Amino acid sequence: MKLQGAHVVVIGGSSGIGLATARLAREEGADVTIVGRSQEKLDQAQRELGEVRPVVADIADEAAIGQVFESLSRVDHVLISAGTIRNGALVNNDLETLRHIVNERLWGVTYAVRHAAPRMHEGSIVLTSGTLSSRPRPGTAMLSAMLSAVETLAPALALELAPVRVNAVTPGLIDTPLLENAYGSERESLLQNRAEVLPVKRVGTADDVAQTMLMLMTNPYMTGEVLHIDGGGRLV
Numbered sequence: 001m002k003l004q005g006a007h008v009v010v011i012g013g014s015s016g017i018g019l020a021t022a023r024l025a026r027e028e029g030a031d032v033t034i035v036g037r038s039q040e041k042l043d044q045a046q047r048e049l050g051e052v053r054p055v056v057a058d059i060a061d062e063a064a065i066g067q068v069f070e071s072l073s074r075v076d077h078v079l080i081s082a083g084t085i086r087n088g089a090l091v092n093n094d095l096e097t098l099r100h101i102v103n104e105r106l107w108g109v110t111y112a113v114r115h116a117a118p119r120m121h122e123g124s125i126v127l128t129s130g131t132l133s134s135r136p137r138p139g140t141a142m143l144s145a146m147l148s149a150v151e152t153l154a155p156a157l158a159l160e161l162a163p164v165r166v167n168a169v170t171p172g173l174i175d176t177p178l179l180e181n182a183y184g185s186e187r188e189s190l191l192q193n194r195a196e197v198l199p200v201k202r203v204g205t206a207d208d209v210a211q212t213m214l215m216l217m218t219n220p221y222m223t224g225e226v227l228h229i230d231g232g233g234r235l236v
């Protein structure tokens with residue numbers, strides 16, 4: 001019970017990596033708050049997880065994120081895994097979409113950290129990036145730039161917020177509902193092709209990443225780190 005008595009807030013906790021981390025945190029004895037935009041998804045997650053506190057908020061909405069933390073008397077660990085995939089070339093994409101990416105990935109993280117940190121005395125914040133940070137593809141320029149920013153924020157904030165620890169995780173291809181939303185009918189072939197080339201011969205699961213999230217919350221000597229959980233994807 002490594003998190004007995006701790007309060008863990010998972011922004012993006014109703015699905016995928018966040019949901020899997022919320023489950024592991026519950027198993028380790030934590031009180032858990034899960035945050036997402038959809039009440040329906042939060043209700044479903046609550047049915048799966050049992051005793052958790054669901055809160056509706058969009059990470060890109062500063063007032064809403066402020067309210068999430070104002071309502072909490074204690075915060076020990078925060079995982080920020082909220083995020084959607086919106087692609088499109090920088091030159092052709094409409095500015096609203098590009099701004100959405102920045103608002104969700106950079107300003108959203110900023111809002112969450114600014115409201116969480118004053119309530120934390122120690123513990124940790126874990127940010128979520130993605131391999132597009134170092135391996136952009138045509139159509140991902142803004143998202144790739146924002147994920148790189150997230151990876152830079154982790155060590156910078158580890159210094160600013162010390163002794164609160166700040167780390168980032170960079171997942172490779174992970175089979176979660178995100179892929180269904182982002183790739184639709186291409187999802188299956190994407191997973192199959194990637195599994196064939198990865199050294200581990202399979203794509204990742206939400207639980208693979210959640211184990212790392214939990215390790216970063218519970219290892220008191222880890223800070224300023226960016227960990228890649230990608231089945232060796234960077235090597236091939």
Ligand SMILES: NC(=O)c1ccc[n+]([C@@H]2O[C@H](COP(=O)([O-])OP(=O)(O)OC[C@H]3O[C@@H](n4cnc5c(N)ncnc54)[C@H](OP(=O)(O)O)[C@@H]3O)[C@@H](O)[C@H]2O)c1
Nearest residue numbers: 012014015016017036037038058059082083130174176178
């Ligand atoms: N799956 C992958 O292959 C992969 C690879 C690299 C990086 N990542 C990153 O890992 C993170 C988690 O991905 P996942 O695969 O677990 O995705 P997921 O299954 O779609 O879960 C995303 C979670 O974040 C919430 N969310 C999305 N946008 C939000 C917003 N604006 N404000 C608040 N909550 C929001 C979602 O709930 P609502 O929709 O109800 O808001 C959901 O709970 C994302 O940042 C993603 O980019 C994923």
